[in-house]
Amino acid sequence: MLSYNKWLKSVLATNNRVLFPTTGAGVIYPPNCFHTDVTNKEIFLELCPTADDIWFFWMAKLHRTQIIHSGYNFNTVSWLGTDIGGLAEQNVIGLKNDIYIRNLKLKYGDPTQLCKIDDTLCP
Incomplete structure (x- = not known):
């Protein structure tokens, strides 16, 4: 799995x-x-x-919940200086997301692999 910072966005x-x-x-x-x-x-x-989005993803995938994109895209706006000391600084820039993903994989396994085990789980 790639580092969180290398994932494609939007x-x-x-x-x-x-x-x-x-x-x-x-x-x-x-x-x-x-x-x-x-x-x-x-x-x-x-x-x-400090990474509820990663936690919720893991918990949904472990429960075999289908994840669907709404089809709606929009550009988010970041105001200069507002992320200082925030979660993005800790988790993305500080690479904590990678640590958290590793922790969850060790505890629960890789939820993206469920489809490879049972194709009926992922439409």
Whole structure:
């Protein structure tokens, strides 16, 4: 798996196995779409305490939830200086997302591989 910083951004992906929703631009999660560990505060804080988007992705994929792009694209605007000290600085620039992804893979495995195990899980 590539480093988080090398992932393609704002992609209209049709492959549900690799479509990664980022919560900064808005994500709708339906009821009952997550693995039961989603509310386990201890595991979340141990594995990826500042990366809820990664946590929610893992929990949805482990529950075999289909991820669908809305088809709507827009450009996000970053105001100069507003990210200083924020999560983007810690997780993206500071490479913590890669650490959190590694932690989740060690605990739960790679959820993108579920499709390779059972093609019926990914339309």
